[in-house]
Amino acid sequence: MANPKVVICMSTYNGEKYLDQQLDSFIAQHYQNWQLIIHDDGSTDGTKAIIRRYMEQDRRIRLIQNDGHLGIKKAFLTLLSQEEGEFYAFSDQDDVWHADKLDILVQRMKREDPLVPTLIYSRYDEIDGAGNPLPASTRNAIYSTKLKDFLLINTATGCTCLLNHSLRDELIRSTHKLNYSSIHMHDWWAALVSSALGQVIFVDQELVSYRQHGNNVLGAPDRANFVKRLGRFLQFRESRIVSSGSRQARELLRLYGSELGSEQTALIQGVAALFQGWAPLKKRRFLKDNGLFIRSKFLNIETILLLWMWPSLRERIFSHYRS
Known part of the structure; x- marks a missing residue:
């Protein structure tokens, strides 16, 4: 080749x-x-x-x-x-x-x-x-x-x-x-x-x-300044990122689950179920034990707040920003 x-x-x-x-x-x-x-x-x-x-x-x-x-x-x-x-x-x-x-x-x-x-x-x-x-x-x-x-x-x-x-x-x-x-x-x-x-x-x-211009479908993730990021945080706009990740994890299991190893499957299943039901302490521990927190203070704090929310309220937020 x-x-x-x-x-x-x-x-x-x-x-x-x-x-x-x-x-x-x-x-x-x-x-x-x-x-x-x-x-x-x-x-x-x-x-x-x-x-x-x-x-x-x-x-x-x-x-x-x-x-x-x-x-x-x-x-x-x-x-x-x-x-x-x-x-x-x-x-x-x-x-x-x-x-x-x-x-x-x-x-x-x-x-x-x-x-x-x-x-x-x-x-x-x-x-x-x-x-x-x-x-x-x-x-x-x-x-x-x-x-x-x-x-x-x-x-x-x-x-x-x-x-x-x-x-x-x-x-x-x-x-x-x-x-x-x-x-x-x-x-x-x-x-x-x-x-x-x-x-x-x-x-x-x-x-x-x-x-970077006014008509980007998606902009570069690092460009927003602190004030803009804080505004998005207060409106839970960052929630669409982690909610997308959880939905994609479910889709990955559905389409490719038979080809994954047991450790991969357990990890993906945990993310797929992250916002299902209400068990904030257990799910926060899952994130910490698997090193799933990322280098974004706003996104990590927002994720924790979402885990503590009652599921019906959380779903309303996700539905509002769903891509």
């Missing part, structure tokens, strides 16, 4: 403002054996015209037609089955890839057993809407490779990820049974499945410029 093909999966929606910069960054990659497949989720601006213009210039770019509106989670996971390749990458419509991104991730992935489901991801830097660098966050970013950490929070940002064919196969074989409302986002789900069935690897280099 001297020159493996990378399939880049992109979902677009009204992305005309920044799309050409992202597409230019693909064309400028040092690693050139890639195929870009795009699902447009119903754009009403000039997004599709931009895509068609680039398709005329580069035969490696293809727009998938007639899929209709899928939503971002289903769009990305559906794209995995639309093209054969050795490796797969997710891309947003508004970032900029560093020229060495694919080369570095591909060379790292080539060192791994292709039969083991594997996801590799990297750091990113941040830019504003005009492409200017944003100051580095003063908070210590979390970059994990362990299943226990992916159960309650995602640290693998989709635009930095590379998946091997084995992981891709694991993901697409369950898509027809997947309850998309039970997963938070496609990248978190891919990292969770990979950490449970295979491995996740972190590359400690900034390989993507992640754009």
Whole structure:
């Protein structure tokens, strides 16, 4: 596998403002054996015209037609089955890839057993809407490779990820049974499945410029300042993260439970049942004993408060912020 093909999966929606910069960054990659497949989720601006213009210039770019509106989670996971390749990458419509991104991730992935489901991801830097660098966050970013950490929070940002064919196969074989409302986002789900069935690897280099602007579907997790985070905390807005983790754990057990070891199963079952019933002391002990608290004071405090809430009140909060 001297020159493996990378399939880049992109979902677009009204992305005309920044799309050409992202597409230019693909064309400028040092690693050139890639195929870009795009699902447009119903754009009403000039997004599709931009895509068609680039398709005329580069035969490696293809727009998938007639899929209709899928939503971002289903769009990305559906794209995995639309093209054969050795490796797969997710891309947003508004970032900029560093020229060495694919080369570095591909060379790292080539060192791994292709039969083991594997996801590799990297750091990113941040830019504003005009492409200017944003100051580095003063908070210590979390970059994990362990299943226990992916159960309650995602640290693998989709635009930095590379998946091997084995992981891709694991993901697409369950898509027809997947309850998309039970997963938070496609990248978190891919990292969770990979950490449970295979491995996740972190590359400690900034390989993507992640754009922060008013229309992000999701923003970078470290960008919010203290006041904003405090405001979200007081409204229990962070609850959607841990509630998503618990729902995803249940979905992981449903779809892949027969392939998990006994220790993995016990850990996942504990997270899946975290907000079911009322046993705050027992469940707090479970979190502590398994090292499931993360480096986020707000999120950890909010999780404890949620455990102490009466289940009906807790469910009303979860329903309000459910993704």
